[in-house]
Amino acid sequence: MQDLGSGMLRKGCFILATAGLLLFSVGPFGWEVLTSIKPSSEIAQSPVVYVPSRVTFEHYVALFARRDFGGYLVNSAVVSSLATLLCMIAGMLAAYALAKLNIPGSPLFLVIVLAVALVPPIILLIPLYEMMRWADWINHRGALVLPYAALNLPFATLVLRAFFRQIPQDLLEAARIDGFTRVGILFKIIVPLSAPALATTAILVFVFCWNEFIFALTFITTDAYKTIPVGIAGLSGVTSPYEIPWGLISAAAVTGTLPLIVLVLIFQRRIVQGLTAGALKG
Amino acid sequence: MGKLPDHGFGLLLLLPALVLVSLMVLYPLARNVHLSFYEKDLHSGLESRFAGWYNYQRLGHDSRFFTSFFNTVFFTGVSVSIELLLGLGFALVLNASFPARGAIRAMALIPWALPTAVMAMAWTWIYNDVYGVLNDVLLRLGIIDEGVAWLGTPSAARWAVIFADVWKTTPFVSIILLAGLQSIPADLCEAIRIDGAKAVQGFRLVTLPLLLPSMVVALLFRTVHAFGIFDLIYVLTGGGPGGATETVSVYVYYNLFRYLDFGYAAALVVATFLVLLLVAILTYLPMLKREVELG
Amino acid sequence: MKLRTFFYGMGIGALVIAAAAMGWTFLAGPGAREGGRAGQKVVISALMHVDITGAWHELVARFNEENPDVEMHYIEGPWSTDTREALYTTSFLAGESPYDMVFMDVIWVPKFAAAGWLEDLTDWLPPEQWKEFLPGDLEGSKHQGRIYRVPMYSDVGMLFYRRDLLEAAGLEPPTTWQDLIVMAQKLQKPPQLWGYVWQGKQYEGLSCNLLEVLQGFGGSWVDPVTQEVGLDQPEAAAALQLMHDLIHKHKISPPGVTTYQEEEARQIFQSGNAVFQRNWPYAWVLAHQEQSPVKGKVGMAPMVSQKGQDGSGAQGGSGFGIYKYSKHKRAAWRFIVFATSSRAQKFLHLQEGRIPTRHALFRDPDLLEKSPHLSTVYQAFQNTALRPPLPNYAQLSDIVQRHASAALTGKVPVREALRRASAETGYVVARAAEAKPGQ
Incomplete structure (x- = not known):
């Protein structure tokens, strides 16, 4: 509802704020997504693996199969x-x-x-x-x-x-x-x-x-x-009950959250702003 | 039915909510209050033995309870303050018109949408001193020289927990404030702009007061939720290190399920509940009165 | 006008009722009780851990086949033992628990027994047959001298070491803390390679670690018979001081060790980032998997101790008890006997690497061939450290955890932490003693 106006400074601040918001919100979740497509051996490695040697969907498959x-x-x-x-x-x-x-x-x-x-x-x-x-x-x-x-x-x-x-x-x-x-x-x-x-x-x-x-x-x-x-x-480890299956859990978290995100996307389109203005006329 | 006067009709409309809430919440609460006057633990063979004020007297001398209460107040105060500020900022950003706004709004909700238990586990891992991502990023950026054990010392752990909670619940605040911003009538915004007022002034004099009701609600519920926080702390630190992050609900949980001290746990809950009720009434009712005055 | 409204109302009412009915059936589950009777069969059930390999389902199927009048339901619960304990507790409190067998961790036994939820099983087997089980597991199944649990899996804290690194330096695995510290300092290259990782987070594992060090110094926690608290003794101070020094003085443990549970320590060791590790035998199995970076380079030994004392690992393990108010105790017993038999335990070890609880199985050639490390583990079983088998053990553990954690993170000096822990422990123990004379 607010028009933040033109002006480079304003735009710059705005972009910075949006970027901050995205990084904040998506950062740790992005880490979960990354983990869910890494092969198990690369998950808890030090130094941290950012680009997996191969992208695998085995965790997702295991989720629905097992x-x-x-x-x-x-x-x-x-x-x-x-x-x-x-x-x-x-x-x-x-x-x-x-x-x-x-x-x-x-x-x-x-x-x-x-x-x-x-x-x-x-x-x-x-x-x-x-x-x-x-x-x-x-x-x-x-x-x-x-x-x-x-x-x-x-x-x-x-x-x-x-x-x-x-x-x-x-x-x-x-x-x-x-x-x-x-x-x-x-x-x-x-x-x-x-x-x-x-x-x-x-x-x-x-x-x-x-x-x-x-x-x-x-x-x-x-x-x-x-x-x-x-x-x-x-969910339990593939080989041992003590093992915490990070890949599997990350895949579950991502899969479990996706419906919610879709829901929000659908709902927020229904919030049409002009409604309030319309009703007050006359 | 159409003949019922307003207040009668209103009570009828209230009925479903009241019934549901009485059954599911008030009845168990009443039982809990009742239990707080009994001794029911391993010593009594899990039989309920009437004990009068005994549990409350014990509570009065329980330093662990007071520490947990203080921890909870600290945690709640800091978390909620940060969330309010951050949430307002995010709400303002999300309220503006820009392309892909829908997608960004959905993404902003992600932290809130993730299941707490899973994210808590992920945080222990992100905070790990040897293979945690946080340390890795900070090391690469040259901000620190060696890996920090974020959950390893009492002071660091407190802030690490606060950050994890702020991350998760800021969307809750921002989405409520966003709804509040969107409810501000369009012509009002027009009017401000036409009058030539600067954005900040308009915000302070018009937007903020109109946002007050939603802010109050967001504040109230965030405070209540933060006070009762359990999952995050249980998984992240178990109340440690050295009991530094033990909150009241963690202590209650331990009394219930680890020590099987049901009478005492009930008393802890009643005491905390009463304090919260007092605080809520004292802060919320005046706001209520102001609302009524503002029409 | 009035008639129309009436029909409107009826129509809507009918719709609502229909919707509710549909919703009801849509919501419906199979109903509560897992026990009871299914036709002519007696149905028994237990809440257990997840069955990843499918070994348990096979066992249960075999039992159901061999016992056509009984049907055992294996109910999978969450992998966290604490959560399962809470689930058992909740079901017992509500009375008439749906579970007939209680799959218990060693530290739950005194609590559940004192709460009156377990059947006394002492006379269900003759003494010679009880002796077939490992002594540590049997002790951990007792409450006030009576047996309430039949041991199923065993567990003991062990010391893991990098055999390749020690051999290259010409060193034998350490038996004392002094040796370990010296070796760790010599071989470590922090932060890529730390000396010794263990469990220092404020949780049950810390109590285990501390107990091992404590007993290794000849000290004690709470004597179960005399109820004497040993935390204010010099041995306790020396033990906690040692753990503190591992991090701050000798610097062979990373400061983050105060956040480690079993998995963190295992991950670090298995990635090749530590020379020594304290963990349970499951870490051995995982260290020898295909993709493990330390496969073939790992050794296992009993826990170290102070010079002149015996090293002891903490006693872990799980077993089956019978719910006191179960309507099918005999059937439950039949399942327990089946599940804890040599045959079943051998099968489980071969499938999942579970540590058996019977003496005989540690001499079984098939098992020793597959898992030569079993002999080392058996050696450790000769002297385990049992956590105080008192009903309020959970409270005692929490006290020690909190204060030890405070000392380890440098928040409180060691002496003061132990003084407080000792005082609180004494108070709890005294309250328990006075409240129930002879219960």
Whole structure:
């Protein structure tokens, strides 16, 4: 939204900043990618090998051949999608309620939401595990969907609430007068206006679910239902169980992250900037 | 249903969120608070024996807890500050119009998208003194003479851990701030430019205040996440060297799964939670009030 | 108008229910219990490490074949032992654990036994048959004199050396620390070639390294019977001081050794960047792989010690226990007997290089032919160092780790670190003793 203007100095600073951003973000990841295509013997060498003697895809092949990595991808996708959906819906409704509808005692609800955000997930592990055992939901993907949605609700609710509040009240008043129902206002006016916030929140929640480890590890022990992080933790050396298979792990990290990057690429195109300008006219 | 007054309807909309959260979080939390008043460890044969305030008294004398708390505060304060600055800078860059913006935005998210446990392992390896990439690059650039053990001394380890965390979570901040920047109405930006105000002034007087809500949220959640950080530290240093990077959640984890001291771990969590709640209320509520005033 | 809204509502409601139902079945997993009955068979299971070579799956298949009324499920867990311990713990706490057999590291035994999660197996075998197992492994399977675990794999800390470098200099492998230090100083060329790499990171491996040095000085950590703490004794000070000096005074260990676990030390040694290494026997197998730069140049010997004392390596290893509340203990026992038999252990060694736990196998000609290093390892088994077999060992280990790490990184002087460690250890031991008289 900002035009940084012309001027060589400005442009130079900008290019420098962008380069810095790229180096920062991609650097260590680039190292992972490089490692994933190096032959095993060259991985932990000193001095460091930057250009491998030969590029090999054996780690990627091993990933899908020896372990059911494709299955892990599917599991992660299912769990993350459903959890994100659940979280976004509940969060949107709650944020709308807290932001625009006059609820008695809304500070109390905010404190509750805040309090939930402060709970360290590790202490939820054992009680939730017992709960899941009781519901016979161990090795059931639902055992992950509900906790993930709940853990991200405070975040979704508070972020969306902050963005919803920015929408001018008169706009909503006008809509009411025009005959919109409250739910209609939410879905037909507020949602389009908050597209950046919604997309952002959804992406961040999705990534959280995708990479969550402790709950996934504890609630799912059958290989067929494992998610990616748990799958990676189960990778072992080719020749010995003590060996940490760097090549394999790097390949897994790269493969596991690619869907997320693609997702972001898709989503961010949907954030069309002109939306906000359009709605405010008239 | 359309006949319900606003506040009733609002409560209805809140219901799904409340139910989910009560079941998955509040109930276990309540059980945890309950457990903190009992002794449940190997000494009690893992039976719950009522112990009143015993665990809290123990906590009051536990220097290891205070050290871990201090470590956590230090870690959180420094990390979040750096992330906020860096995140804002990145958000500004990403907000501008330039070719391949979409691809660069996706790339900027990469650190956040990588699974923590894997990246933590990669960091131990990058930081290695003999075959680590960091040392290799610095040696080649002539910045250092010999390999540094980045995780090998308490002071260096603290900063190494902070850097690894900043690397991972800056995208989280920048993407939220980016969304905030994009929500600033286009005509407002137009207006500033037409008025001839310099970019910096416009930023300070208009952009920053409008960004405040998103900054507050980003700040809040980053602080909370940073305070509860576990995976990164567990893999990178295990809390070492010499306990220098041991944070509260690491200490809680050890009490739970290594020492099987469940009553005490529950008390640790409750104590930390209360402190955090206090801090959050004290900082967030005033901001809330300001929000309400600003309309 | 009202009718239309009503039908709208019904339609949407039906859609939602249908979607939920589809989602439910889509989400569904196979359900919880791994144990129980599958038809007429008794199903037993254990959480174990990843089966990379497929050897275990073969073993399990053979067992299932030979025992048609039992079906054993081998559940693969993460490769980190600590994580597996947490998984076992969580499942036990929730009651009615799905695991019938407990595949345990040696340091878990007292803790799990004291927690009441393990079946006392002492009387399940006559004493002569227990004696067929290595003494160190057997000791590590006990809690208060009763046996809770049948040893499956064994492990002991060993000293590795570059045979080619020593031979070129006309040196015999060292038996004392003094010898090692002198040799390392002579042969090393830091930073390309360091003298001695070991595990100095703040984790369980540090406790092992320290215990080995400590026992090599004739000192002790905590006496399991008298509960006396040996950390404030001169031997302990000498031991920790030595480790500190390896880095800072003699400079034969890189300063980064305080960040090394097993893999880091192994990588450095295997790449040819170290003269001596302390590690577990698995490093031997890997050092002799095809692409290893040090293939054929490596020697292995028991750990060194102070002059006049016996060297001892830390006792490691894993074995099977039986979950106290398992409904299929007899079936579980049958599997354990099968898995720990000479036949199975020999098979596993030939497939994966696992160190057996039975005396007889160390004299087996087939094994010795494939792995001549087994005789060196057997020699080391004559005098292993067992970490204090107390239920709260984890706490004791953490205390020692933290303070030793502080001393090694120069943050705290050695004497002071040991004073604190000793005080904290004494406190923990005393609290444990008073809380449960005779438990």
